[in-house]
């Protein structure tokens with residue numbers, strides 16, 4: 001058994017990251033200074049988008065995107081149940097109605113055919129989630145959006161560095177959200193970014209993140225003097241600090257190496273599990289190149305005399321930090337109280353019964369990977385039918 005607990009995900013900080021943060025602490029600006037703009041520029045350049053707007057976290061960024069898209073009461077927004085609650089919550093914040101569409105059972109991503117079934121005259125937007133870092137079927141989703149005049153906001157919290165048909169995720173839809181939480185590809189502690197090619201979305205996002213306040217003379221109807229500003233709509237304080245942005249800038253330089261290492265680890269897992277009948281490894285389809293935020297296996301419960309819960313507990317007892325991504329969002333109490341029924345998303349619900357997320361982060365050593373493989377296989381063999 002491993003001596004120390006191996007978590008399912010973890011940041012990788014080095015001395016230069018720490019130096020970058022210290023330099024900002026010694027500077028004049030702790031927030032809303034030059035480092036924010038540099039960080040935004042770096043993310044925009046990386047994904048090939050015209051604009052990037054940094055937020056205090058990814059959830060706030062999604063909230064901003066829903067505001068900029070004009071989502072409000074009476075509007076329906078379609079998303080997947082296999083995601084973190086924030087992908088749906090951002091619609092509720094603005095008074096919109098969340099509509100779930102079931103997944104494709106091979107990719108675990110939202111299925112365009114299921115999206116089509118959920119469209120009504122009230123549908124305003126789609127929030128597809130690149131679950132685990134595997135791109136959704138963007139061509140099909142964009143075609144649906146074009147047909148029905150819908151806005152597409154990608155939740156790319158898992159997909160920084162991923163590619164769809166050779167193009168980086170981040171400049172392909174109306175807006176795209178990235179998260180910089182420590183388990184994601186690179187971190188700012190807490191942080192989020194919206195990338196977009198639209199100047200009008202960009203302006204709304206910047207104003208929304210700072211109370212709805214503007215100092216832009218041209219858009220103001222009154223100007224009492226040089227101190228004057230106007231608040232034109234209800235915004236929030238969702239700003240990222242320069243301290244966080246400095247960490248993000250430094251981390252962005254390492255992103256490609258981190259993604260490459262994640263892909264290497266996935267290859268090792270795939271190779272090690274390819275002949276095991278007790279589990280199903282994740283599959284890539286539809287011309288995406290995943291950035292591999294998560295490695296999610298399905299237990300083949302027909303081949304083992306055990307439950308997912310027992311396997312999960314056995315792995316944790318062996319210091320293998322497994323997790324489950326995700327509990328289908330429509331089965332959480334808040335959404336159930338809004339009327340979403342268990343049984344309404346059969347594929348998502350069936351998937352949830354069998355999945356376990358194995359540790360995956362760039363700082364994992366080959367020895368760590370071996371520990372996971374050996375422990376998973378031996379625990380499953382013990383309960384083989």
Ligand SMILES: *Cc1c(COP(=O)(O)O)cnc(C)c1O
Pocket residue numbers: 057058059060083084086087129155157158179180181190191192
């Ligand atoms: C992490 C995550 C978010 C939210 O990001 P935070 O920065 O934690 O607020 C949203 N959607 C998905 C799919 C995520 O994994």
